[in-house]
Amino acid sequence: MRVFQKRRYLFAFIITAAIFFIGFFFGFLMDIQRANYFTDMNNVEKLNIRSLELQQQFLKDNTFKNQCSAFRFMFDKAIVELENNRDRLDNYNEQSKVKQADFELLMREYTISQINFLSIANNLKISCANSSDFVTVLYFYSDQATCPSCDNQATVLDYYKMHLKQNILIFAINEKLDKSEPLVALLKNVYNITSYPTLVVENDVYPGYVDKNAMDKILCDRYKANETRSLICG
């Protein structure tokens, strides 16, 4: 019968568990840092929205009519930031292990901000019709289990965002938020969204995966400027 030190096994277990929990602790710290970052960013977004809404009020006045391009510049900048942060928030939410409730709350707030931006964009088309050659796309997505082709749809939309830049405004809405955010439920109801992915392009609903060819056809006639049309209409 050989001897073996039980103590060594136990000690190794304690050290391993300690290192392991340090890892968890760092994950927890990371979650807190990320949640704090988004809380700050959310305040910035809210301020951006208030500022844009106010500017839009001014644009209705003839004195400010020629300020449309300046407004558009600010609007585009703010919306790029918003989309980047929403995407980031989605990823962090996926990675989060401990602060999930906080992230879900932040997701709600970002969704509200997006819908605010959508509303500003729609008004912009009226108040600054000449400098508003853009198409708005509402993209309803879900998790991998409910929507296996959402990843592909997101890539197609990424392509258009990269290709058309400020000429396309994409608002991605996580349909799972409908339970916590009534606005999402309302939009789903208005557009009769029952399957995922679903795109709403300027109020026209396209359920199911829309590939590049189909998307080209959907978008092509919606642009006024030949320059933009040439990018997608071939």
Added chain:
Amino acid sequence: MIGWIEIVQDIVYFFSLYYVVFWVLVLLDDEPVQKKLKGQPEVSILIPAYNEEGNVIPTLKSVEALDYPKNKIAVYIMDDGSTDNTYKEALAYSKLMLKNHDYKRVVVITQKNKGKYAAMNAALKMVDTEFFASLDADSMPKKDALKKIMECFGDEKVAGVSPVMKVYKPSNTLQTIQYFEYLVNHFYKSVIKKLDSIHVLPGPLSVYRTAVVKKLGGFREAHKTEDMELAMRIQKAQYKITQCNDAFVYTKAPYSLKSLYRQRHRWNYGTFRNLLDYKKMIFNRKYGDFGVFQLPMIMLSGLLGIIVLGLLSHAFWKGVRPFFRLLQLYNYNIIELIRQSSMNIIWLDIDLRSLITFMIVFGLTLMIMWLSFRLYKQKYGLKTTLPFIFYLFFYYLFLAVVWLGVFKDYIIGTKVGWRK
């Protein structure tokens, strides 16, 4: 959200970390005092050879060069039904050896091809010395190797002593990668010997106590890994196996990936099957750390390797797939894709937990490499940087692929031969 992939990841990480922490604790233990054997007893050197034309003479020359009294060495060359000139070469050179030196005996045996174990047993019947060594016909011990190994038999309970293997003149990247592998294995064995947990006595110049091996019934076919099986039997019979840290033997490593895969498949398949044959020893406290820790870990390492391979492939696919999809949408115009892309990364995007995990594993790996170099009495050469990087990042994935093949062959029942 914690999905099943994260759970598997955490389990693998925990086990791997526990394994490393355990060995670090063993490493910190004092080196056990090894009782040295006095005098130079008679030794038989058994050289099994199958189609080793061109290799057998350099091996015999290295035996001739051993710093050990020739009259205390008996040499047995067993040609296992070679289809080339191995037998003729061995016979001719054995005559020279007898002519030039006063060897106790130099015998060349030939038999129908029955496998290494049968060749070893055939010679073992003739062995009348207290110790015998097995020496693969593609290996060459250093001058002082035998002398140093014999010193390790001071303890009566020691039934087998393993040398330290080095790759003979690594000439391509793959052989240099194996050089690093042997180096780390040497370190690993030097640690596990503290727990009497060595599970294999490799072919190149492992020395055995003849009476013990004969008592245990000699060599067995053992799924073409007779050296491992005999080591298991020695452990089971409560004898000791140790490694002589400064007895070096050079061995020729596979030159191509295909031959390396075949060799490792045979080794791992044999290891797996032998572990199944000796499953009663696993988690058995009667066999101390060997049963409780070493054997389960060997069993688990293959499985963990496959899981890690799966997780890495999944992560790689997940990361690369959107990029390829996007590239496809750009009609594979990568320049246009890069031109239109914008980098938007902040420090919070870094997955700190994964980064720390990676840094811990990488740090421990580098520490092990450094200790291995020190023990191997070798200096790191800048010329070997590329193979070193391959060894660190890809070699264990290759071994996981080998394990995948092993499990596949076990499940579908493929027979594994020497050339498989």
